[in-house]
Amino acid sequence: MSPKPKVAFFDFACCEGCQLQVANMGEELLDILGAIDVVEFREVMSEKWDQNYDVAVVEGSITDNHAVERIKKIRERSKVLIAYGSCATIGGVNGMKNNFPLEEIRKSVYGESAKFFDTIPTHAVGQVVKVDYFVTGCPVYPPEFVKVLKCALMGINYEVPDYAVCVECKLNENVCMYERGLTCLGPVTRAGCNSWCINNGNICYGCRGMVSNPNIKGAQDVIARYNIDMDLVQNKMNMYNKCRELNKK
Amino acid sequence: MKNLILSKERFEHFISLLAKKHNVMGPVHKGYDNFSFQPIKTAAEMTLKYVPTIIPPKKYFMPQYESFLEYDKTWGENMKAVVESEALVLFGVHTCDIAGIKALNIVFSDRPRDYNYLSRKKDVTIMGLECNEYCDEFASCAMMNNHLPDGGYDLFFTDLGDFFFVEVSTLKGDVIVEEIPVFEEALGRHFKELQGLRARKAKTFTNEVGIEYQHVPKILSDTKESLIWNELGDKCLACGNCTNVCPTCYCFNIWDEVNLDLKTGKRVRMWDSCQNEGYAKVAGGESFREERSARQKHRFFKKFKYMVDRYARFFCTGCGRCSRTCMAQINLKETLKKLKEEYAR
Amino acid sequence: MTNRNVQINVEYLTRVEGHGNIVVNVKEGKLEKCQLDIVESPRFFEGMIRGRSIFEAQHITCRICGICSCGHTLASIQAAEDAIGFTPSEQTIRLRRFLLHMENLDSHLLHIYLLVAPDLLGVPSFVPLIASHNKVVRRALRLKKTYNNVCDILVGRHIHPISSIVGGFTKLPRPKDMDAMLDLLKGSRPDIEATIELAKTLKFPDFTRDTEYVGLVSNDNIYPMLMGDIGTTDGVRMDKYGYKKITNEFVVPHSSAKHTRLSRESYAVGALARLNLNYNKLHPKAKEVGDALNFKPKVTNPYLNTVAQLIECVHSLEESIELMEEMKKTGLNYDEEITVGLNENNVIPVKAGSGVGAVEVPRGILFHHYEVDDAGIIQSANCIIPTNQNVNNIEYDMKKLVPEILDKTDEEITLALEMLVRAYDPCISCSAHFLNVQFVNR
């Protein structure tokens, strides 16, 4: 029998909620642990590993120079790198920082002590090193995480669905937010979460990133019909998706 | 075939008894004029005057997600072709949705036959319910001639005030009316009231688009190059709502899901949509319908031409769901009207 | 022994939430340096939330922390509603109290089983326990899953709850949902009892240091979690708007978390502080368990925070069952379900104002403070996290502890310190975000 793959979990700037999503899987977690050897997982383990990793699972955004160095080292030591959670895959809420000049936001939080705190514009992990698998979502949707982990272990690729949240939302027979007179980011956001937020009465905030080929003009028409200020929509879109602007450069 | 009546006073009793013996699904109000077929136990949970449900009853015939093959690396004895099926009674299915089920029956009974669909179909009892009034401005059931019962159900209910007129259409239906003895024989005056309703309906259910549906295939072929398709493409968000809610859309995708042991797994299929980005992509990455306009056009042609050429049956039931659900306001009736105008020119 | 040198440098403390280092330097028996460095990258939540709608505050600030996301949610909502002058309904308050209990159960159990138990059983993590104590591990995962499932039903998910927002809930549980939640809660009783039995067998280090304990206090008979004034074991009491006088935040260079102090050099918050302040208001069953575990407030051994958490678990479980049973009996008013969207401000009227939320979350008292303009746009925000309030206290604990255990090996000292920090159940990624710096030199 071949040895179990060595898997390590790492976190950068994030809330660590995605790691907890994994810990929250209950006894199913033991099935996962039967398939892999977790060699590092700082939040719940004290064990350390000094060799290479078969799979590195990375949560969080890259927000300072120290993190850039650290993620590069992790990448060098890992055969496969999975970015999980919106912070890692698209920058997530940490990207909102990029709405402000760096100096200004540093001073606003730490005042005179700002000099102690190094910071760079928020980057998604994939904007710093090569990422093999993406599990988006804030937090990650556990069934998708398991699916991606299995793909990684089998060495086959996983593609994040490139159709709108609406597809899944409709299958769940939710009353459309637009029908309720509300605007929702579902039509331009990638599915894969089983329309989690809308199932629970809230709108989609776009945490899974945008579909690859959104009909921008069509979406603007729809939004205009509901008398919604474009700035408001842009602002909402930037809650999770601000970092995509770094791709354009 | 026989005809019965069910007095309104006994209706609640009928549903309760039915629900004791069977898994009953009926139309349930979800708020904001939205309805959905859901499991019910009592008549009170249902809303019988409803506009078409968000998802049509096709969900009981071809589940959104279904595993159909369980297998492992050995490809040998451990391979099992499976179907998951539950005996169900669907109560309150409108004639448009019955037409949708009939369309799906044709696709899945066409050789090679799809046993997963067919074994599930065998398990479903359909109790239709007539629309006495017109539902809303999106429907075009009169144009498609689907506003009157025309088979495809086991029992058919028509609300005639203080009683339901009940048409028993199949043996399966007959077994149910025998096992739940709440029905009475239909008499002459009952038939008369039914005829009265149908006469009234003839006045309100009139062709909504002003095109004989038999002419639509020709209109479409002649407006293939029309700019109207580009207009639809500009509006369309490619969210796939129109196909997911369509009672005759049946496209699906297939993939494998491995269990955590990485040794056993299953093959599953799930609804897919010709509107989704990747639907018509081949391995090399080329997509045969890259433009959203081409995808919308494909949808219209599929409903009104391709399937007519193949099965001599229209795959639009006139339920109006696609227009009702479209946030970009792509409207089937309006589009047909525009195409007709262009065709006439 | 007294002349020995000790150099401890724990980089990336494990089994805590977030990144922290311990640095201890003893030279010839004299403690020269004893620090808990918080090295989490700052995320600037209070800075980046400026200019956003008050209705987005909860959605964003609950993402400060994955573990106490429901706690942030509730503190944020309280501050936001306070700022715009919205009074939640009785039903909403009950459901929020219920949610806070779920947060408490989930978080405490994670801490007790996955973070602390390995120390007490002498292993580096729960992974070896899968083989040696399989039943215990399964019970831990099962318990966590149970309370997560309750959260799934109530608010969509435990991490970053979906339906709990300013104004109330976007989706209210139906009768069958309430039954399902009750079944889950009642079904977890045997596992909680087994946890108590396990706790009786565990031995905690013997160490005490008297400090000031801070938490919510109230005049009614409810064990204060969601609402109340701020009170301390040194006798301070004030309303929640005075929170800045309590916390006295100051920045120290070795830490991206701000430190706090009140009547003495430091103070502590958390389960231990709450029990020291409000032990008599616990559910009778929780008090029974407290007695059985020989817990007699005022308790000044920080390691016993873990025991305090377990007692609170019993309280949260029993009180949440009672709350849900009452709600099931009276039924819920589904008209209170609210809808949100981008055009949110039409639903609930807004006005300019300033609001504070003070909520007891698993690790202690959490403050959120917002100022909004008349369009409901956030002008400034401030969040003071329990772990921040504890960091200073932890350092003073370490300063007292190290000289007491200098006769032990470096490894033993390191472990004792790590265990001490873990006992506080620090939530470091939380504590690394602050705003509104008031540089305090005393």
Add this chain to the structure above:
Amino acid sequence: MKIQLKDSLYTLVRGKVLRTRQLTELEKLFEIALPEGQSLDHEPGQFVQVSIFGVGEAPISICSSPTKRDSFELAIRKVGRLTRALHELEPGDEVGIRGPYGKGFPVTLMEGNDIMIVGGGIGIVPLRSLINYIIDNRRDFGKVDILLGCKTPKDMLFGDEVETWQKRVDVNFSCTVDRADPDWKGNIGLITSLIPGVNLDPNRTFAAVVGPPVMYKYVIQELRKKQIPDRQILVSLERHMKCGLGKCGHCQIEHFYCCQDGPVFSFDQIKDLEGAI
């Protein structure tokens, strides 16, 4: 309730990889045998659905002649998730097979007639099955012309086999490349340039055309110039068939399902269809 079905359209047969051969950097040839010497019994131009456990399934054209009965061959280009995994397989490994599916080349109809084969790039894969079938039954067919084209000489699949066709006296063979290398002695230019030079009797000629989507339009134009009737121009179309059973909708071209009604169509069947070519 879960019921086990006795017959399902989706059941797989075990196929054993006997041999593999790297054809080019991207293409690899697999020789596969079914259990107990069972024959696949296909028509030239048909395809099979090939599965790898956990990775999925994809339609692949059969490139060996049905006259070869104890095993069949697939030439697979590494482009997608499944084909990448297939390339990792070694002799002795097993794959799942279902099929053969679809309508292949109507060989009985073509018998007694002249045959013109036009293959571009990877189009040679399904055509190889037809060519070898014709060669193995050479007396049943009239004059045979084979025209092949590809980007550069090294992209030519089945080079050694092509050489044997070239050497046959009962086959007229010509070949062209877009870009030559110094050793290349043949034609340079598009495949369409080869057609005018072929001497043929249009009424008794069947043309079989397979190549990349862009090729069809221009080749067919040339064939029609030669007066070959549309119903005698045969093409094979590529679509992503998911089920292979005319159900899933992915390969639909107007009222046809490419997987059941094709992949081989006569040009008169599809010339007016939206997006067919």
